Amino acid sequence: MLTINHFSKTYKSGVKAVDDLTLHVEPGDIYAFIGHNGAGKTTTLKACAGILDFDEGEILVDGVNVQREPVACKRKIAYIPDNPDIYEHLTGIQYLNFISDVFGIPAVRRNEQIKKYAELFEIKGNLGDVISSYSHGMKQKLAIISALIHDPKLWLLDEPFVGLDPKATHLLKGIMAERCAEGCAVFFSTHVLEVAEKLCNKVAIIKHGRLMASGTMEEVKGSASLEEMFMEVTENDHEA
Amino acid sequence: MKLNEIFLLFRVQLLGFFGANQAQKTRGKQKRKKPRGFAYMAAISSLALLYFSAQYSVMIVSAIKESAISPKILPLFMSFSCCMMVLVSTLLKASPTLFGAGDTDILMSLPVNNSSIIASRVLVLYAMNFFYTAALLLPMGVLYTVHFHPPAAGVVLFVFLFFITPLLPCVLGGLLGTAVEILTAKLGRSALLRNAISILFLVAVMASSFLLSGSAPGQMAASFEKITSKAAAVYPPLQWMADAFCDGSFLKFLLFTGVSLAAFALFSLLVGFRFKALIGLVTGRKTGRGYKLSAAKTGSPFRALYRKELKRFFTSNVYFMNFGAGMIIAILSTAAAVVFRANLLELADRTALLRRALPFSLGLFVCMSATTACSISLEGRQFALLRSLPIDAKDILRSKLAVNLTVSGAPAVVCGAVLAVTFRMEPLEACAAVLLPALYAALSAVLGLMANLRHPMMDWKAEITPVKQSAATFIAVVGFMPLSIVPALVVMALAPFYSLVMPVLMAVLAAVSLLFYRSLMQHAEQKMRAIPL
Numbered sequence: 001m002l003t004i005n006h007f008s009k010t011y012k013s014g015v016k017a018v019d020d021l022t023l024h025v026e027p028g029d030i031y032a033f034i035g036h037n038g039a040g041k042t043t044t045l046k047a048c049a050g051i052l053d054f055d056e057g058e059i060l061v062d063g064v065n066v067q068r069e070p071v072a073c074k075r076k077i078a079y080i081p082d083n084p085d086i087y088e089h090l091t092g093i094q095y096l097n098f099i100s101d102v103f104g105i106p107a108v109r110r111n112e113q114i115k116k117y118a119e120l121f122e123i124k125g126n127l128g129d130v131i132s133s134y135s136h137g138m139k140q141k142l143a144i145i146s147a148l149i150h151d152p153k154l155w156l157l158d159e160p161f162v163g164l165d166p167k168a169t170h171l172l173k174g175i176m177a178e179r180c181a182e183g184c185a186v187f188f189s190t191h192v193l194e195v196a197e198k199l200c201n202k203v204a205i206i207k208h209g210r211l212m213a214s215g216t217m218e219e220v221k222g223s224a225s226l227e228e229m230f231m232e233v234t235e236n237d238h239e240a
Numbered sequence: 241m242k243l244n245e246i247f248l249l250f251r252v253q254l255l256g257f258f259g260a261n262q263a264q265k266t267r268g269k270q271k272r273k274k275p276r277g278f279a280y281m282a283a284i285s286s287l288a289l290l291y292f293s294a295q296y297s298v299m300i301v302s303a304i305k306e307s308a309i310s311p312k313i314l315p316l317f318m319s320f321s322c323c324m325m326v327l328v329s330t331l332l333k334a335s336p337t338l339f340g341a342g343d344t345d346i347l348m349s350l351p352v353n354n355s356s357i358i359a360s361r362v363l364v365l366y367a368m369n370f371f372y373t374a375a376l377l378l379p380m381g382v383l384y385t386v387h388f389h390p391p392a393a394g395v396v397l398f399v400f401l402f403f404i405t406p407l408l409p410c411v412l413g414g415l416l417g418t419a420v421e422i423l424t425a426k427l428g429r430s431a432l433l434r435n436a437i438s439i440l441f442l443v444a445v446m447a448s449s450f451l452l453s454g455s456a457p458g459q460m461a462a463s464f465e466k467i468t469s470k471a472a473a474v475y476p477p478l479q480w481m482a483d484a485f486c487d488g489s490f491l492k493f494l495l496f497t498g499v500s501l502a503a504f505a506l507f508s509l510l511v512g513f514r515f516k517a518l519i520g521l522v523t524g525r526k527t528g529r530g531y532k533l534s535a536a537k538t539g540s541p542f543r544a545l546y547r548k549e550l551k552r553f554f555t556s557n558v559y560f561m562n563f564g565a566g567m568i569i570a571i572l573s574t575a576a577a578v579v580f581r582a583n584l585l586e587l588a589d590r591t592a593l594l595r596r597a598l599p600f601s602l603g604l605f606v607c608m609s610a611t612t613a614c615s616i617s618l619e620g621r622q623f624a625l626l627r628s629l630p631i632d633a634k635d636i637l638r639s640k641l642a643v644n645l646t647v648s649g650a651p652a653v654v655c656g657a658v659l660a661v662t663f664r665m666e667p668l669e670a671c672a673a674v675l676l677p678a679l680y681a682a683l684s685a686v687l688g689l690m691a692n693l694r695h696p697m698m699d700w701k702a703e704i705t706p707v708k709q710s711a712a713t714f715i716a717v718v719g720f721m722p723l724s725i726v727p728a729l730v731v732m733a734l735a736p737f738y739s740l741v742m743p744v745l746m747a748v749l750a751a752v753s754l755l756f757y758r759s760l761m762q763h764a765e766q767k768m769r770a771i772p773l
Contacts, residue, residue, distance in 0.1 A: 046773065051627040053769040070765075074630035081628075085621035087548065089431075089555040097536055101544030102629050107536045115533055128531035 001027045001154050001185040002048060007057035009043050009209075017043040018209040021057070025154070025187045025202070028180050032196035033189045034230060035206035041189040042082060044206070045158050048187070049079035062153055075103070078147035082158040082189075084139035088132035092123065092142050095131060096149065103150040113149040121145060121168055136163040144172060155179070157188035161195060173199055197226040205233050245352050249360035253341075254367060285718040286375065293318075294379035300464060301387050309465050311388040315482045316468035318380035319405055323475065325376070326369045326409040327416075328445055331438070332565065333368065334417020336558040336704040337361050338511070339522045343701060348516070355512025362504060366410045368708065373406045384485070393488030401481055401493070407500040408477055411507045416441050418511060418518070425521040431555040438561050439568055541631055545639035552618060553611060553643060558707045559618065562717075563611045567651050570605040574655040578662050585663065595663050596738065599673045600728035602652050602659075603680040607723050609648040610688030613716030615640040616771065617697040617706035624773050633764040641685045641757075649681030672742050679749040684720050686756045691715045693760075693767045 002025035009018045018040040025031045035041050046052040048059055050070040059066040061073040087095055093114070100110040118124035121141040131139060140163045147155065155176070161169050176186050176199065190196050196203060197217065203226065204214035212233045213220050221229040300314050338361050347357050381398050384390065390398075420441060424434040472479040477496055484493035511518065539547070553559055577584060584594075619626055626636065656677050660670035695711040707713060727745055734741045760767075 046624065049628040051624050051773060071630045071632055074628060077628070079625075079628035081624050083621065086625060087552075087622055089552055090548065093531070093533070094551070098544045098548050099629070100536065101539045102541045102631055104541070105538075107538045110536050110538075111533060114536075118533075124533070125531050127533070 001025050001029070001062055002187055003058075003060040004044070004048070005058050005060075007044065007047060007054060007059060009040075009047060009052065009054045009056075016209055018047075018206075021206070021209075021211050023204055023211070023214060025185050027153075027183045027185055029185045029187075029202050030176055030180050030200045031185070031187045031202045031204065032200040033187060033204050033206065034191070034193065034196060034226075035189075036234060039206045040209040041206060042158055043209075045079070045156050045187070045189060049077060049156050050074050051079070076153045077156055078150070078152035078154075079156045080140075080143050080147050080158065080160055082162070084136065084143040084163075086131055086139060086143055086146070089130065091130050092118075092127035092134070095142065096127070096146055099146040100149060105150055110149060114145065117145040117148055120171060137165055137168065140164055141168055148175070153184050155184065155186040155188065157186065159190060160188055161190065161192060169195075193225075193227045193230060197221070205230060207234050242353065242356060245356035246359045246363065249347070249352065249356060250363045250367075253360065253364050285714075286371065288722075289371075289375040289718075290379060293375050294383070297380045297383045301383055303464060305387075307462070309462075311384065312482045312486050313464045313468050314380060314384050314388075315485050316472060316478055317464055318376050319478050319481055320468065320471040320475075322373055322376040322405060323409040323478070324445075325372045326406045327413050328442065329369055329372065330365050330410050330413025331416050331442055331445060332561045333558060333704060333708055334365065334414045335421050335434075335438075335522075336702060336707075337365055337368075338414060338417060339421055339519060340558070340704060341702045344519060348519075353512065354515035355508045358512045358515060359504070359508035362410060362414055362508060365414060366406060369406050369410060373402070377402050377405060381485070388486070390486050391488035393490065394485050397488065397490070397493045398485045401485055401496070404497055404500050405481060408503055411500075411503045414507060414511075416445075421518070421522050431557065434557045435554065435560045435564075438557060439565065442561075442565060443568075443572065542635050542639060545631065545635060546642050549615065549639050549643040550646065552615075553647060556618070556703055556707075558704050559611070559614070562707050562713075563609050563613075564647060566605040566608045567648055570602055570655055571651055574658050577659060581662050592669075592735070592738075593732065595665050595669050596672070596731065596735075597728060598659050598663070599656060599669075599676040600724050600731070602656055602673075602677040603724035603728075604721060606648045606652045606677050606680040607684045607720040608717055609644075610684040610716040610720060611644045611647055612640050612685050612688035613692050613713045614697075614706045614710060615643070615689070616692040617700070617710055617712065618703065620698055620700055620706070623698055623771065627768065627773070633768040634761050636768065637689060637760060637764050640689060644685035644688065645681055648684070649678050652677030652681055668739055668742060672746065675746055676749075679746060679753060680724060682753040683723065683749055683756070684716070686753055686760060687720065687723075688712070688716045690756065690760060691719075693771070696771045698772060 002023070004021055004023040007018060007021045008016065010016045021040075021044060023031075033041050033044065043052060047054050048061070048066065050066045050073055054067075062076050064073050064076070066073045087098070090098065096114050097110070100114075105113070114127075115124070118127055121144065123138055123141050123145075126134065126138065131142065134142065140160075144160070147157075160172060164172065173195070180186060200217060202214070202216050203220050205212045205220070213229070217226070220226075224232075297314060297318060300317060303309075304311050304313055338358065341361065344357075348354070381402065385395055385398075420434065420437050423437050427433055427437075468478075472482075477499055480492040480496040480499075483489045484496055553564070616623075653674055656673040656675075659665075660673040665673060692712040695715070697706045697710040697712070700706050731738065731741055731745065
């Protein structure tokens with residue numbers, strides 16, 4: 001579903017954010033991407049989402065090259081940034097209609113989807129309010145709904161659980177598992193290692209832009225906990 | 241309210257102006273080159289404004305010498321013009337600067353006085369207006385000193401007066417801005433209502449200015465005398481300023497300085513005292529929990545982008561006021577021309593100059609209304625989201641151009657048509673009245689977008705930063721003016737060849753707009769990718 005081959009990204013300032021990263025996310029995977037702050041997680045996710053340009057390597061979404069066919073790739077994905085920076089001047093429903101129009105979702109289908117997820121995340125009553133009046137968690141819920149309404153094949157999520165209440169976190173984890181069982185895939189960054197350990201079947205650890213470990217959860221952590229493994233991998237400089 | 245607190249807060253905000261500090265402190269040569277180019281442009285624009293202001297002062301000096309009227313007319317008139325410009329300009333940006341700054345929460349959590357926060361923000365308004373003050377007062381001071389020899393004390397006092405003059409209109413503008421916010425909040429806190437109230441205040445200020453300046457027909461010297469005497473009667477600090485400079489009156493200087501500083505302190509203390517309540521009033525929103533889903537209206541991705549962009553324009557007061565006010569003034573002026581048709585028709589029939597200058601005046605308003613100049617920057621942190629959607633970069637740019645054409649082009653074409661009928665223009669003049677503003681709308685929209693793509697400012701906290709303090713908007717507001725002024729001067733100079741020059745000019749404008757548009761579309765994806773995230 002997502003193939004990252006020898007991906008490197010160097011910013012104009014000369015900083016190499018990601019160095020020769022190779023990863024494969026298969027359909028059905030819930031893939032956790034973990035690392036320290038500034039390790040290169042967001043850069044990788046943004047490059048996968050077609051937001052960030054890069055000069056080395058290639059990224060394929062469902063076999064389509066992100067750099068050569070960005071629009072076709074973006075039709076297959078949903079990206080949720082680490083901060084739910086969504087158009088604050090729009091109301092919740094206007095924002096969802098905007099996203100639906102962009103993805104060309106028919107009126108009946110979008111109404112069903114919006115109703116279903118807005119009720120599930122308990123923000124249906126607030127859809128008429130401007131987004132600037134929403135709390136961080138409500139914005140995050142709206143961003144999640146907007147990512148769900150077009151049934152993406154691949155989810156790219158940057159710290160998706162930050163700001164969510166326990167019920168919404170539980171719901172999101174359930175939806176992720178449900179979607180992956182249907183053949184979709186989720187690739188997400190997180191600092192909550194317990195969640196990654198329980199939820200994901202695969203994990204990748206990145207440090208200073210270089211991949212330190214990757215594979216199935218069992219392969220990577222062995223008999224230790226993910227936290228212990230993470231500490232060990234990030235403190236010693238051995239690569240995957 | 242402590243002075244060191246005020247200056248500390250002021251300095252921090254000043255560092256954000258035009259992204260200069262960020263560019264200076266960022267590694268990479270490319271980022272440093274941009275502010276340098278922008279600084280050259282700012283210097284050229286300042287020199288141009290200084291030149292025009294000096295020309296105006298020279299004209300007043302000649303009028304004074306020919307008619308033997310009081311030389312004080314010169315400082316009175318130029319200070320009046322300066323105060324009006326500062327007042328109007330402050331009114332446009334007072335609300336977002338005083339109450340909409342992104343650092344309010346963090347500043348209020350620090351051990352600083354609320355009055356100091358307000359005082360520092362008034363100083364920010366003052367700094368933003370200093371451009372006009374310098375351009376209008378500096379040539380006046382030099383010319384008055386050379387021609388009318390004020391006492392040495394007066395010249396020394398002028399150095400201080402030069403810095404103090406814009407303070408009081410800044411405070412008055414701040415007061416009006418605060419009134420706009422309170423009124424809007426009390427009446428339901430709708431974005432459109434805020435725009436309407438702001439426009440109402442702006443029109444009131446401009447109408448009073450026109451009433452003062454438009455009631456003195458006849459000789460130029462007599463006109464200046466009448467205008468200044470009326471202005472000084474309404475706004476006595478003007479007279480104190482002129483007396484301090486021309487007569488070297490220390491008492492008047494103390495009075496002028498005292499009143500300006502007292503107004504500044506009083507405003508800062510009063511608004512600072514009620515700051516918490518005002519912020520609550522301004523930022524608080526009623527949220528309903530009773531939203532009911534109804535059948536959704538579908539549309540194309542372009543239509544969705546266009547609607548989003550249009551909503552952005554009308555729901556942001558600072559965006560609307562800065563790029564929409566010009567067109568509203570153009571519409572009101574056109575309406576006034578229709579109402580006072582009988583008085584103006586005789587003049588228009590007598591000279592072709594008025595009829596032929598009108599399309600360029602409309603063009604000037606259009607050029608100053610390039611909403612595209614900050615439309616990319618206004619995406620801010622949401623730009624990542626927009627780029628993650630399956631939308632062609634060309635469609636994103638086209639939607640921004642379409643909004644610009646809707647906001648400036650469409651009303652300008654209507655105004656042009658109305659003026660053509662009102663002033664009984666000849667066929668070519670009528671054609672120019674309709675087509676020229678439309679061509680200027682297209683050109684300024686494309687150039688505005690190009691300027692914004694070259695100077696994007698994405699990491700702002702408050703909307704006023706990309707709208708008022710970004711290099712792209714400065715280029716658009718100041719740099720685009722010559723686009724209509726220079727061709728207007730050329731057409732006027734070549735008046736006998738009007739039937740040849742005008743079609744050529746329109747063809748050139750159309751060709752240049754098309755050329756830039758094609759280049760923009762050709763490199764759309766590349767340019768969008770180059771924007772830092």
